[in-house]
Amino acid sequence: MTTTPLRITVWGENVHEQVEQHVAERYPDGMHGAIADGIRENLPDAVVRTATMQEPEHGLSEAVLAETDVLTWWGHAAHAEVDDAVVDRVHKHVLAGMGLVVLHSGHWSKIFGKLMGTTCTLRWRSEHDQELVWTVNPQHPITRGVPNPIVIPEQEMYGEYFDVPTPDELIFISGFTGGEVFRSGMTYRRGLGKIFYFSPGDQDFPVYHHPDVRRVVANGAEWARPERERELPTLRRYDLGEYFDGQHYRGPFDDAPEDEEHGAAADAAETAEARA
Numbered sequence: 001m002t003t004t005p006l007r008i009t010v011w012g013e014n015v016h017e018q019v020e021q022h023v024a025e026r027y028p029d030g031m032h033g034a035i036a037d038g039i040r041e042n043l044p045d046a047v048v049r050t051a052t053m054q055e056p057e058h059g060l061s062e063a064v065l066a067e068t069d070v071l072t073w074w075g076h077a078a079h080a081e082v083d084d085a086v087v088d089r090v091h092k093h094v095l096a097g098m099g100l101v102v103l104h105s106g107h108w109s110k111i112f113g114k115l116m117g118t119t120c121t122l123r124w125r126s127e128h129d130q131e132l133v134w135t136v137n138p139q140h141p142i143t144r145g146v147p148n149p150i151v152i153p154e155q156e157m158y159g160e161y162f163d164v165p166t167p168d169e170l171i172f173i174s175g176f177t178g179g180e181v182f183r184s185g186m187t188y189r190r191g192l193g194k195i196f197y198f199s200p201g202d203q204d205f206p207v208y209h210h211p212d213v214r215r216v217v218a219n220g221a222e223w224a225r226p227e228r229e230r231e232l233p234t235l236r237r238y239d240l241g242e243y244f245d246g247q248h249y250r251g252p253f254d255d256a257p258e259d260e261e262h263g264a265a266a267d268a269a270e271t272a273e274a275r276a
Contacts, residue, residue, distance in 0.1 A: 036050050131155040
């Protein structure tokens with residue numbers, strides 16, 4: 001089951017914008033504001049809201065998450081300050097089917113680490129590198145309308161080894177000025193939820209104003225939307241009943257209606273078997 005329109009919550013740490021003038025000038029509405037604007041441009045029918053770490057419960061209350069089909073996450077300077085209770089709440093909703101799009105330095109967020117189960121560390125260098133984002137899975141819906149490669153004139157370098165599990169799908173690989181490569185676009189599934197990690201997007205460069213980057217983020221949010229009504233998988237006892245002792249079992253369609261002729265024939269066969 002999908003929800004129309006798609007409901008997206010864009011979460012931002014919102015720390016650099018408050019303490020660094022050049023970041024505030026580059027992103028006057030915050031990085032979360034730029035990301036949200038890019039999604040609205042590409043998904044005009046979506047309902048997009050923003051939330052930041054400074055809000056009560058980081059803007060991610062149970063009520064907000066219950067009304068969120070896809071959550072995007074950007075963080076960098078204050079990963080450790082994110083409340084563990086909020087992380088557990090988001091984790092539960094992802095397992096129940098909420099989509100998650102993790103951006104750039106969100107690789108080291110508590111929620112991504114909890115979902116991946118690894119250190120999620122990598123190599124990095126912030127020296128105004130050019131980044132070429134190459135599509136390696138052109139049939140994937142996240143690549144729709146995206147040039148190959150995406151050319152980002154200035155960006156922080158992310159390089160291998162990236163300590164994450166082998167992805168379900170590798171979609172983008174990036175190359176940088178120094179010759180480094182990086183798995184910059186990957187998908188995962190955890191529980192009933194779909195996760196997209198996309199690395200381009202640093203506070204020191206105007207990457208979230210780049211039209212192709214904005215398109216990828218929007219495509220990722222659309223791909224990660226739930227495919228059915230959200231429900232957390234739970235442990236349930238299955239009562240076998242008659243299946244357990246084999247009595248009166250005629251196959252997987254035992255409960256299907258029978259015509260009178262077939263029913264009479266089955267009863268006669270059982271009677272004959274009993275007399276024998």
